[in-house]
Amino acid sequence: MFRPFVMIAMAAWLAIAALPATADAQSFGRAVRIVVPYAPGGSSDILARLIAPKLQEAIGQAVVVENKPGGSGNIGADAVAKAPKDGHTLLLLDVGTLALAPSLFPDLTFDPQKDLAPVGMIMFAPYVLAVSPQVPAKSIAELVAFAKANPGKLAVANSGIGGMNHVTPIRVAKALGIEWKNVPYRGGAAATRAVVAGESQVIFNGVSATLPFVKNGQLVGLAVSGPARLPAVPDVPTFDEAKLPAGDAGTWQGLMVTAGSPPELVARLDAELRKILAMPDIAGKIADLGGTVKADGPAAFKSWFADNVRTLGEVVRENGIKGE
Amino acid sequence: MAERRRGDLRDLLFGGFLIAVAGFTAAATWSLRVGTAANMGPGYMPRVVAALVLAFGLFFVIRGAVAAFHPIAPPQPRGVVFILAAVAAFALLVTTAGLMIAAVATIVIAGFASRETRPLETVLFGGAMAVGAVLLFVQALKLPVPIWPW
Amino acid sequence: MDLFGNLALGLATAVQPVNLLYCLIGVVIGTAIGVLPGIGPIPTVALLLPFTFGLDPTSAFILLAGIFYGAQYGGSTTAILVNVPGETSSVVTCLDGHEMAQQGRAGPALAIAAISSFYAGTIATLVICLLSVPLSALALKFTAVEYFSLLVLGLLAAVVLAHGSVMKALAMVLLGLLLGLIGIDVSSGAARMTFGIAELGDGIDFVPVAMGLFGLAEIMANLERPPVRQVVSQKVRDLVPSVADLKAAFPAMTRGTLIGSILGVLPGGGAALPPFTAYAIEKKVSKNKAMFGHGAIEGVAAPEAANNAGAQTSFIPLLTLGIPANALMALMIGALMMHGIQPGPQIMSEQPQLVWGVIASMWVGNLMLLIINLPLVGIWVSMLKIPYRLLFPAIALLCCIGTYGIANSVFNIWLMLGCALVGYLFIKVGAEPAPLLLGLVLGPQLEENFRRAMLLSDGDVAVFVQRPISAGLLAVAALLILVLMSPTVFRKRKEALAE
Numbered sequence: 007m008f009r010p011f012v013m014i015a016m017a018a019w020l021a022i023a024a025l026p027a028t029a030d031a032q033s034f035g036r037a038v039r040i041v042v043p044y045a046p047g048g049s050s051d052i053l054a055r056l057i058a059p060k061l062q063e064a065i066g067q068a069v070v071v072e073n074k075p076g077g078s079g080n081i082g083a084d085a086v087a088k089a090p091k092d093g094h095t096l097l098l099l100d101v102g103t104l105a106l107a108p109s110l111f112p113d114l115t116f117d118p119q120k121d122l123a124p125v126g127m128i129m130f131a132p133y134v135l136a137v138s139p140q141v142p143a144k145s146i147a148e149l150v151a152f153a154k155a156n157p158g159k160l161a162v163a164n165s166g167i168g169g170m171n172h173v174t175p176i177r178v179a180k181a182l183g184i185e186w187k188n189v190p191y192r193g194g195a196a197a198t199r200a201v202v203a204g205e206s207q208v209i210f211n212g213v214s215a216t217l218p219f220v221k222n223g224q225l226v227g228l229a230v231s232g233p234a235r236l237p238a239v240p241d242v243p244t245f246d247e248a249k250l251p252a253g254d255a256g257t258w259q260g261l262m263v264t265a266g267s268p269p270e271l272v273a274r275l276d277a278e279l280r281k282i283l284a285m286p287d288i289a290g291k292i293a294d295l296g297g298t299v300k301a302d303g304p305a306a307f308k309s310w311f312a313d314n315v316r317t318l319g320e321v322v323r324e325n326g327i328k329g330e
Numbered sequence: 331m332a333e334r335r336r337g338d339l340r341d342l343l344f345g346g347f348l349i350a351v352a353g354f355t356a357a358a359t360w361s362l363r364v365g366t367a368a369n370m371g372p373g374y375m376p377r378v379v380a381a382l383v384l385a386f387g388l389f390f391v392i393r394g395a396v397a398a399f400h401p402i403a404p405p406q407p408r409g410v411v412f413i414l415a416a417v418a419a420f421a422l423l424v425t426t427a428g429l430m431i432a433a434v435a436t437i438v439i440a441g442f443a444s445r446e447t448r449p450l451e452t453v454l455f456g457g458a459m460a461v462g463a464v465l466l467f468v469q470a471l472k473l474p475v476p477i478w479p480w
Numbered sequence: 481m482d483l484f485g486n487l488a489l490g491l492a493t494a495v496q497p498v499n500l501l502y503c504l505i506g507v508v509i510g511t512a513i514g515v516l517p518g519i520g521p522i523p524t525v526a527l528l529l530p531f532t533f534g535l536d537p538t539s540a541f542i543l544l545a546g547i548f549y550g551a552q553y554g555g556s557t558t559a560i561l562v563n564v565p566g567e568t569s570s571v572v573t574c575l576d577g578h579e580m581a582q583q584g585r586a587g588p589a590l591a592i593a594a595i596s597s598f599y600a601g602t603i604a605t606l607v608i609c610l611l612s613v614p615l616s617a618l619a620l621k622f623t624a625v626e627y628f629s630l631l632v633l634g635l636l637a638a639v640v641l642a643h644g645s646v647m648k649a650l651a652m653v654l655l656g657l658l659l660g661l662i663g664i665d666v667s668s669g670a671a672r673m674t675f676g677i678a679e680l681g682d683g684i685d686f687v688p689v690a691m692g693l694f695g696l697a698e699i700m701a702n703l704e705r706p707p708v709r710q711v712v713s714q715k716v717r718d719l720v721p722s723v724a725d726l727k728a729a730f731p732a733m734t735r736g737t738l739i740g741s742i743l744g745v746l747p748g749g750g751a752a753l754p755p756f757t758a759y760a761i762e763k764k765v766s767k768n769k770a771m772f773g774h775g776a777i778e779g780v781a782a783p784e785a786a787n788n789a790g791a792q793t794s795f796i797p798l799l800t801l802g803i804p805a806n807a808l809m810a811l812m813i814g815a816l817m818m819h820g821i822q823p824g825p826q827i828m829s830e831q832p833q834l835v836w837g838v839i840a841s842m843w844v845g846n847l848m849l850l851i852i853n854l855p856l857v858g859i860w861v862s863m864l865k866i867p868y869r870l871l872f873p874a875i876a877l878l879c880c881i882g883t884y885g886i887a888n889s890v891f892n893i894w895l896m897l898g899c900a901l902v903g904y905l906f907i908k909v910g911a912e913p914a915p916l917l918l919g920l921v922l923g924p925q926l927e928e929n930f931r932r933a934m935l936l937s938d939g940d941v942a943v944f945v946q947r948p949i950s951a952g953l954l955a956v957a958a959l960l961i962l963v964l965m966s967p968t969v970f971r972k973r974k975e976a977l978a979e
Contacts, residue, residue, distance in 0.1 A: 039474070045807065046526025052814050055529060072474045073523070075887060077664065077681035084678065110669070115678065161936055167669030189932055190667050195810050199803045205623040205936065218802055218822055291533075294817050344909040348651055355658055358673045368939025372670035375927045379657050386651040402908045409703030410904060413696060413876060414897055420880040421893035433877055440873035443703055447869050455870050459877060466516075472527060473885050 031270040037068040040096045040261075043082020045075040049212075049295055053128060053259055054098045056291055060282045065274070078168045079103055080114065087121035089264045093271030097122065101260040102170040102318075105311055109319035110168050110327065119315065124307035125261040125275045128283065131297035132232030132256040133174065134216040134242070136225040138207045146182075146228055146248045149208075153184035160186040163197035163206035171197075173318060174210050174255040176325050181251045201225060212257055213238075214296030231255045257297070260307055276303050339402045341394025348387030355380040412443035428476040429468060433460035483609055486836045493538060493837030494844045502535070502543040503845045510550015511852065517558050517566035517691065517882035521551040522808050529815055537819035538834045542841040544815055545795070548808055549601065549842065552791045553849050556593040556784055557860055560586060562875050564695035566882065568686055568752040569787040571917050572759045574694055576772065576779030583775050586861045587719035592729050592777055593784045594853040595721075600737040600785035601846030604792035607741045608799075608839050615745045615793070616800040622746055624933040625943050629953035630746070631926040634753050636960050637760035638918040646964055648911045656919020657926070659684050666924070667931050679891040686921055688892045691879040692899025693906070693913040699872045700900065701907045719858055725777050732762050732778035736785030744790030745797060752921040758786030792842055799835050802827055 038061070040054045054071045062069040074082035079099050089095035104118050116122070135146075141160070143149040153160050162179075164172040167190055179186055189206050191197040194215055201209045202224050209216070209225070217238055219225040227242045231253060235244055245253045261279060263272055282288055283301040292299050321327075355376055365371030416439040423432035437456030441447040467473040493499060513524050525544050532540035552569065559570035560577035573593065580589040607615075622630075635657075639649040662673045663683030674680040721729070739761065740754040762782040763772045772779050797803045802823040804810040813823045821831060828835050866874075883896045906913055937943040945951045 046523055046811065048814070051526060052529070052818060055526070070472070070474060072888065073526070075682065077678050081678045081681065113676075158938070166666060167664075187935060189935060191932075192666055192928065193810070195804050195813070199620075199797075199801075200623070202801070202803070203620040203623060214817055214822070218826060222826055290820075291818055294820050296817075340909040343905070344648065344651070344911055347905065347909075348655070351655065351658065355661075355673065358675070359661075362670055362672060363668075366939060367934055367941070368937075369935060370667070370931045372665040372668045372672055374931075376658070376661050376672060379654055379661065383651070383654045383658060386647070386654060389647065390651070403704070405904075405908065406704045409700045410901070413700050413703075414900065416873070416876050417696070417880055417893060417897045417900065420877070420884075421890050421897070424880075424884060424893075425890055429881075433881075436877045436880055437873040440876045441869070443699075444869050444872070446867075452870070452873065456873070459874055463877065463881060467881055467885065471513075471516075471524075471885075473881075474888055475884070 031268065032274040034065045034067045034094060034271070036094060037070055038065065038094050038096065040069060040071050040098050041082045041086050042071060042073050043075060043079035043097070043099050044073065046073050049129075049131070049257060049297075050099050050259055052295065053292075056288060057098070057128075057261075057279070057282055060285065060288070061278060064278045064281065078107065078166075080107055080111065083107075083118065083122065083262075084116050086262065086264055087116035087118075091264050091266035093263055093267035093275070095264055096125065096275070097262040098128070098259065099262070100169075100257055101127070101262075101307075101311060102256075102258045102314065103168065105314035106168060106170065106173060106318050106322065108315060109322040119312065121265050122262045123265040123267065123272065124304045124311065125263050125272060126279045126303050127300040127307050127310065128259045128261055128279070129292050129295070129297040130232070130254075130256055130258050130300045131212050131214070131295060132230050132236070133171070133210045134213055134220065134227050134239075135178070135208070135210050135229040135231075135245075135250075136201070136216050136220055136227050137209075138201050138204050139223065139226055140204050141207050141226075143228070144226060146243075146250065149228060150182050150184055153182075153186060157185060158187070160184075160208055161189045161206040162186045162208040162210070163189050163191055163200045164209075165194040165197045165211065166190055166192065170255055170257070170318075171210055173321055173327065174252045175208070176327065177252045177255075177321050178210075178250050180325070181249075210255070212296055214294070217296075258300075258310075259297075260311075272304065336395070336397070336399055338394040338397040338400040340400060341390045341397065343394075343402065345387045345390030345392075345394055348383050348390065350387075352380045352384035352387055355383070408445075409443045412439055412441075416440035416443070424475060426479065428478040429464055430460045430477055431479065433463050486832070487609060487840065489832060490836030490838075490840030493833055494542070494840035498536075499539050499542050499837065499841060500844065502539045503546050503841050504848055506543040506546020507550035507553075507845045507849050508852065510547040510552075511554040511849065513547070514551035514554020514566070515557050516554075517564045517687070517695075517878060520567060520886065521548050522811060523885075524551075525808065525811050525815070529811075529818065532815065533818060537816070537821055538837045540815065540819060541812070541834060541838050542845075544812060545838055545842060546845045549788065549791050549845060550849060552788050553594065553597050553853060556597075556780075556787075557590060560589045560593065560780070561860060561864060562695065562871070563698045564875060564879060564882075565690045566687070568690075568917070568921050569755050569783075569791075571690060571694070571752075571914055572755040572783040573780060573787075575759070575914060576774075576776050579773065579775040580777070580780065581864065584718065585775065586864060587857055588721040588725050588777065589780050590857045590860055591719070591721050591854060592725065592781050594850055594857070595726075596729065596733040596736065596781045596784040597788040598846050598850040599733050600740060600787075600789040601792060601849075602843060603734075603737045604741050604744075604789040605839060605843040605846075607789075607793060608796060608842075612796045612800050615742075615796050618742075619745050619797050619801065619803075621949060623947075624929040624936065625947050625950045626953070627746075627929040628926065628933055629944060629950040629957070630753075631922050631929065633953050633957040633960070634757060635919060635922055635926070636957050636964075637757055638915040639964060640760040640763050645910075649915045652906075652911055652913065652915040653919040656916040656921075657923040659689065659916070659920045660923025661927070663924075666928050667935075677891065679887075679889055683924060684895065684920065685886055685892055686917070687886045688883045688896035689899045689920060690917055691883055692896040692901075693903035693916070695875055695879045696896065696900035697903025697907055697913075699875060700904045702868070702872070719861060721777070728768075729777050729781035732766070732782040733785035735762060735765070736782035737789045740786030740789030741793045743786070744793035752918060754786040754790035755783035756918055758782040788846075795838070795842075798823065799839075800828060 042051045042054045058069040086097040143152050162175040200206045220227040229248045231245045280301045283299045359376035362373030363371030364373040416436045420432050420436045434456040441452035555570040556573045559565045559573040563578040565571045577589045664681045736758040739758045743754045798809045816823045883892045
C-alpha cells in the first residue's frame with residue numbers, strides 16, 4: 007500500500023533533482039527570500055508582500071518575505087550583505103535611511119555600496135511639511151518670520167534618529183536660517199499625533215499619513231517635496247518652488263541583492279521587477295501608499311545612492327549629527 | 331543547629347546581585363554623555379537608575395546581614411543544567427540542522443532533567459512533537475526556519 | 481446619524497453571512513495564535529494582509545480585527561495552564577490563573593477568563609459607540625508630561641503585584657527599567673549596553689525575558705519539588721465556575737472593564753497598563769486580599785476584562801483620529817490604505833459602514849469567542865493530565881520556538897536562557913518577576929517621555945505639577961507611596977511573611 011506513495015515521492019525527488027540541469031543562467035534554482043529589515047506592517051513590508059506573489063509567478067520559485075527588524079534596518083541589511091552571492095537573497099528597504107547609515111554609524115558592519123548591489127528603485131513617496139494650526143503661518147515665509155520672532159519656540163517632530171525624516175528638518179532649518187528643537191518620536195504615527203495634539207509644531211512626513219489632517223484642518227500644509235505639486239493639494243508649493251533644500255527628500259523604497267551575485271540573475275530580477283511595477287494593480291496600490299512608481303533599474307539606483315551617501319554624509323558632518 | 335549564625339541568605343544574595351548589576355551598568359554606560367536637564371544625554375537615565383539599584387542592593391545586604399539566619403533551598407543542579415542545555419541545543423541547532431532535529435534534541439535533553447523520564451517514551455514523544463511543530467509553525471504559520479539540515 | 485442608527489447600520493453590516501464568516505475565521509485564527517506563545521497577532525496580520533486584498537474592505541477589516549481580539553483571548557489559556565505568558569497582557573493572568581490551575585481549578589480560571597473577556601467586550605463596544613468622541617479628545621490631551629506621570633503611577637502600582645516584600649518589588653521594577661535601557665536610545669541614537677551585539681539595538685524583546693523568567697524558571701523550580709504536582713479533577717463540577725466564583729468575579733470584571741476602556745484609548749500606553757493597573761486596583765479594593773497570588777478568581781477576572789476592553793477601545797484613536805494607538809493599529813492603517821481607504825479624522829463620516837460594521841462585529845466576534853471557548857475549557861484542562869515528565873520538555877520546546885519566532889533570531893533564545901538562570905535565582909531568593917516585566921515594558925516610554933517633556937519645557941521640572949492631569953496622577957502616586965510605606969502596612973506584611 008506504500009507503493010504509490012513511494013513512486014510519487016521518487017518522481018517528485020527526480021523532478022527536483024533534474025531542475026538545475028535544465029536551468030539556464032537566468033533561472034532560479036530554489037526559493038528566493040526577500041528580507042525586509044523592519045517589523046511587519048510598514049511600507050517596505052507591504053511592498054514586499056505585494057511583489058512576492060507576482061515574482062513567484064514570474065520566476066517559478068517560491069518567494070518568501072522575511073522580516074528581520076532591528077538597528078534602523080541595519081541588522082537585516084547586514085544579513086543580506088553576508089548572504090551567499092547567488093542572487094537568491096533580496097533586500098527591500100527604505101534606501102534613504104540606508105544611505106545615511108555609513109555616516110551616522112561609524113561601526114557599521116557592512117558597506118552598503120560594496121556589499122550590496124542595487125536591483126532597482128521601486129517607489130518614491132514625497133514628504134509634506136506641515137505645521138500645527140496653533141502656529142500663525144500659512145506659508146514658508148510666515149513660518150520663517152514666526153521662527154525668527156520666537157526663537158526656540160518651535161519644535162519639529164521626527165520619527166526617530168537616523169532617518170531621512172530626522173536629517174531633512176536640520177537641512178531645512180539651516181537653509182532658512184532658523185532654529186527649532188528636533189524632538190524624536192517613536193515612529194511617524196507618534197510624531198503626527200504629537201503635532202496634531204500641539205505638543206510639537208512642525209512635521210515632515212509622508213503624504214498618506216499627513217494629507218488627511220491637512221484636508222481636515224488639523225494640520226496646515228506648507229510645502230511638498232518631489233518634482234511636482236500634489237493634485238490633492240494644488241495650492242501647496244514644492245520644496246523647490248519654496249526655495250527649500252532637500253527637494254527629493256521623502257521615502258525611497260528599493261530592491262537590493264547581495265553584491266557579487268550572478269549578473270544574469272540580477273538582470274532577470276530587474277526585468278521582472280519592471281514588469282511587476284508596470285502592472286496596474288501594483289501601481290494602484292503604490293499610489294494608495296502615497297507614492298509613485300520608480301522603475302529605473304540598477305544603474306540609476308546606483309548613482310542616486312552614491313549621490314545621497316555623499317550629500318547626506320555632508321549634512322551629517324556639518325551639523326554634528328551622531329549615532330553617538 | 332548553629333544558634334549564633336546570622337544572616338538572611340535570600341536578602342544577602344539578592345542584594346549582592348543588585349550591587350553587581352548596578353556596578354556593571356555603571357561601567358558599561360560611564361562613557362555616555364549625561365547632558366543637562368533641558369537636554370539629557372543617553373547617559374542620564376542609566377546613571378540615575380543604577381544609583382537607585384545600588385542603594386537597594388546595599389539595603390538588602392545590610393538587612394540580610396543583621397537578620398536572623400535564614401537559608402535558601404539548596405539548588406539541585408540536575409534540573410537547571412539539563413533545561414539550560416536543552417535550550418542551548420535548540421539555539422545551536424535550529425538554523426543549522428533544522429527544526430526537526432533541534433526539536434527532538436530539545437525534548438530529549440530536557441527529559442534528562444527529571445528522574446521520572448522514561449527514555450523510549452521521551453524519544454517517541456520528541457519525534458511526535460517535532461513533526462507537530464514543523465506542521466504547525468513551518469507549514470501553517472510560515473515561520474522561516476529550515477526543516478532539515480539539507 | 482444617532483447612536484441607534486449607527487448601531488443598526490453596524491449590526492446589519494456585521495451579520496451579513498459573508499462578514500459573519502470572516503469574523504469567525506478571524507477569531508478562530510486569533511485564538512489559535514494567542515494560545516501559541518511567541519506567535520503574536522502582528523506577524524499573523526502581516527502574513528494574512530495580502531490575502532485580504534481580494535475582499536471587500538469591511539470584511540477584510542472585520543477579519544483582521546477578529547485576529548487581534550481573538551489573540552487576546554487565547555493568550556490567557558497558555559498563561560493559566562503552563563505559566564508561559566506569550567504577551568505583556570497575560571503576565572498578570574499568570575499570577576493567579578496558574579495558581580488556580582495548580583490547585584486543580586484550571587477549569588473555572590479558563591471559564592472566568594472567557595466570561596470576563598466577553599463581558600468586557602460587550603461593554604467596550606458600547607463605550608466605543610457612546611464615548612468615542614470625548615475619549616479621543618482625552619487622547620489628544622495626553623502629551624509627554626501626562627504620559628510621564630501616568631507611567632510613574634503605573635510603575636508604582638506594579639509593586640502591589642507582588643505578594644512578598646514591597647522593597648523587593650521596587651528593586652525588581654528598577655531592574656526592569658535597567659533592562660529597558662538596553663538598545664539604541666530613541667532620543668539620541670546612542671547605543672547603550674549593546675556590547676556590539678546588533679540584535680540588542682532595538683532593545684530587549686519582552687517575550688524571551690517573560691518566557692525565561694516565568695516558563696523556564698518555573699520548570700527548574702518545579703523539578704526540585706517533590707513530585708506531587710498535578711491534581712487534575714475529572715468532575716464536571718470542577719470545570720465550571722461556581723455561583724460564588726461568579727459573584728466574586730463580577731464586580732472585579734466591571735472595574736477591570738472600566739479601567740481597560742480608559743487606558744486602552746491612550747496611544748502608546750501599550751497593552752501592559754490596563755491589566756496591570758486593573759490587578760493592582762483589584763488587590764487594593766478586594767475583600768479577600770490575602771487570596772491574591774494564591775489563586776484569587778478576581779485576580780483573573782479583572783485583568784482579563786481590562787485587557788479585552790483595552791484592546792477594543794484602542795481602536796478609538798484609529799477610528800476617530802486616524803492615529804494608531806499601538807503597533808497593531810499602525811498595521812491596520814496599512815491595511816486600510818492597501819484597500820484604498822485613507823485613514824484619518826474623516827474616516828467615520830466617509831466610511832460609516834466600515835467603521836460601525838467593524839465596531840458591531842467586535843461584539844459579534846466576542847460572542848463567537850465565548851461560544852467557541854467555553855466548550856474548549858474541558859479540552860484544555862484535560863491537557864494537564866499529560867504527565868509532567870512529558871509536559872515540561874514540551875513547554876521548554878514551545879518556549880524555544882516561540883522566542884525564536886518573534887524576530888527569527890537565535891540571539892533571543894540565548895537571551896531567554898540567561899533570563900531563565902536569573903529567574904531561577906529570583907525564585908531562590910523570593911523575588912517575584914512580574915514587576916520587573918512591567919519595568920522592562922514601560923521603562924523606555926518613561927525615559928522617552930521624561931526627556932521629551934524636559935526638552936520641550938527647556939528643563940523646567942515644574943511642568944509636571946503645572947498641568948492638571950499630570951498633577952492629579954502624581955498626587956495619586958504620592959498617596960500610593962504613603963500607603964505603601966506607612967508603618968501599618970509594613971507590620972501587616974511582616975506578619976504575612978512570618979506565617
